[in-house]
Amino acid sequence: MQNTHQAIDLPSLRKQKILLLLERDGKVTASELVDHFAVSQDTIRRDLGELAAAGLLQRVHGGALPRPKDTGKDFFTRVGETNEVKRHLAQLAADRVEDGQIVLFDSGSTTLQIAQSLPRSIRLTVVTPSPMIAIALADHPHVKVILAGGQLNPATVSTSGQEAVRLIQSIKADLLFTGVCALHPQVGISSLHFDEVAVKQALLDSASQVVAVTMADKLGAVEPFVVGPCSRIHTLITEWHVQGIEAYEQLGLEVLRVEIE
Structure with a gap:
């Protein structure tokens, strides 16, 4: 059977989707992302680490939060x-x-x-x-x-x-x-x-x-x-x-x- 997550397996597209989920839900957890993308814990940890290093989210234990609001003034x-x-x-x-x-x-x-x-x-x-x-x-x-x-x-x-x-x-x-x-x-x-x-x-x-x-x-x-x-x-x-x-x-x-x- 074809993998339903095949279209978002590329790392750059997966990370873009993570940011969309973060904007929609206000937080993401590593376990939910593993299930959502059908990838390993190590893959999600690496994605979150790279996004945090780029200043696009705030890494926390078990997942991630949006970056602090003072990085983007209203x-x-x-x-x-x-x-x-x-x-x-x-x-x-x-x-x-x-x-x-x-x-x-x-x-x-x-x-x-x-x-x-x-x-x-x-x-x-x-x-x-x-x-x-x-x-x-x-x-x-x-x-x-x-x-x-x-x-x-x-x-x-x-x-x-x-x-x-x-x-x-x-x-x-x-x-x-x-x-x-x-x-x-x-x-x-x-x-x-x-x-x-x-x-x-x-x-x-x-x-x-x-x-x-x-x-x-x-x-x-x-x-x-x-x-x-x-x-x-x-x-x-x-x-x-x-x-x-x-x-x-x-x-x-x-x-x-x-x-x-």
């Missing part, structure tokens, strides 16, 4: 911590927007800052899964805002689900400002939240040009859920002092590094 905390560097990067991004464009805005504190940096006179159609961005642009008289509906994630203050994905897939946009949880040259774009992945992938697929604006601490980082390779981004705007930026340039990204005086 949306309103991040908005409140906006500094002069982020404002400057956001303004540089906003200056790339042209009248008459259809622009996608991913959720995030930086993309919100970009939206807030747009002049009130600009004429645009904006599509976003972020209610905060929709509200920020509501007083722009020549901006038509389309809010992708769906289930709201309180941690990210963004919508997800098939309704949001279908709407975004129906759009052919000129430009996307993608949110960046983590960006690694080899791993690619990754997210802390599984429910964001399908929406972020739909946004990437629907834009002719993709711009990522991020502070230095997001570069070289990895989160549990992979959205896509770095090559999906056309332009990366970041801080001047970032180390290892050549790795992104070698992947074909246009990299703009901003020095703040």
Whole structure:
């Protein structure tokens, strides 16, 4: 008889599934994972050890817990911590927007800052899964805002689900400002939240040009859920002092590094 777990026997896929179970249930036990995947105790111990070493979960006796919450700040905390560097990067991004464009805005504190940096006179159609961005642009008289509906994630203050994905897939946009949880040259774009992945992938697929604006601490980082390779981004705007930026340039990204005086 064919093994029903055959499709998830590859270690990388199994570890991805472990993270999904952890996000859903709030904890995992080694014994349950052994039964779920039909593998040995040693295999599960090794998987949990590798995930813990990568900072993706907290190893405890008999299983694992989510990593401490202070590794990922909530949306309103991040908005409140906006500094002069982020404002400057956001303004540089906003200056790339042209009248008459259809622009996608991913959720995030930086993309919100970009939206807030747009002049009130600009004429645009904006599509976003972020209610905060929709509200920020509501007083722009020549901006038509389309809010992708769906289930709201309180941690990210963004919508997800098939309704949001279908709407975004129906759009052919000129430009996307993608949110960046983590960006690694080899791993690619990754997210802390599984429910964001399908929406972020739909946004990437629907834009002719993709711009990522991020502070230095997001570069070289990895989160549990992979959205896509770095090559999906056309332009990366970041801080001047970032180390290892050549790795992104070698992947074909246009990299703009901003020095703040």
